[in-house]
Amino acid sequence: MATFVLIHGGGGSAWHWRLVEPELRAHGHDVVAVDLPVEDxxxxxxxxxxxxxxAVGDRRDLVVVAHSWGGFVGPLVCDRVKADLLVLVTAMIPAPGEPPADWWGNTGFSAPAMDDTVAVFMQDVPPDLAAEVMTTGREHAEKALGEPWPLDRWPDVPTKFVLCRDDRFFTPAFMREVVRERLGVVPDEIDAGHSPMLSRPEELAALLESYL
Known part of the structure; x- marks a missing residue:
């Protein structure tokens, strides 16, 4: 059995993993979902x-899972603990010395119109759940956004990337190119928007478990 370490994206919280957690625990795995100090x-x-x-403490057999902005954090964790696998879920892939604020321009990201947040990030999430998610958002403080990513290389850990074919924020064509250039791997693709832990929790949990 594994310990899945779940890292949320920008403005999110551990609450966003609440549908994936029971799926993994039902198969005997331990789960650690962490609230990053994004408001500090x-x-x-x-x-x-x-x-x-x-939060991980002395747990072992770790699978670190990072969503979206959490891609800047997951590799740092894997550089500090012994992880068996790092899984990036439609996540930002940092380069050595790159501040998160520079990632957008460096990768050629083209932002969609943001007048309807739900339509961009959660178009396939049940409406009642999407409305509840909108009440849990947190402001992201500036310090971590402007700091250079501190590693000089990718950590020595096997890495998987989950690409969401219906993602309206990190669109498939854009993200396939980023994954190719920055990781040199072929992503695994699922039919989901930017928040598969909310829209496809069973499918995402099954994919995570299949990596063991």
Whole structure:
């Protein structure tokens, strides 16, 4: 059995993994879902990784799963603990020394119109759940956004990438190219929008378990 370490994206919380957690626990796995200190004006990227490492404690057989902006944190965790696998779920892939705020321009990201947040990030999430998610959002403090990513190389851990074919934020064609250039791997693709942990929790949990 494995311990799945679940890292949320920007403005999110551990609450966003609440549908995936029981799916994994039902198969005998341990789950650690962490609230990153995104609202803390004094917290940098190292503090985000510290929060995850502290929550993991002395657990072993770790599978670190990072969603969206959490892609800047997952590899830092894997550089500090012995992880068996890193899984990036429609996530940002950092380069050495790259601040998160520079990632958008460096990758050629083209932002969609953001007048309807649900339509961009949760178009396939049940409406009642999407409305509830909108009440849980958190402001992302600036410090961690402007700090250079501290690693000089990708951590020595097998890495998988889950690409969402219906993602309206990190669109498939854009993300396939980023994954190719920055990781050199072929992503696994699922039919989901940007928030598969909310729209396809059973499918995402099954895919995560299939990696073991």
């Amino acid at each position: 004006e004094s917290a940098g990227l190292g503090d985000y990784a510290d929060a995850v490492v502290e």
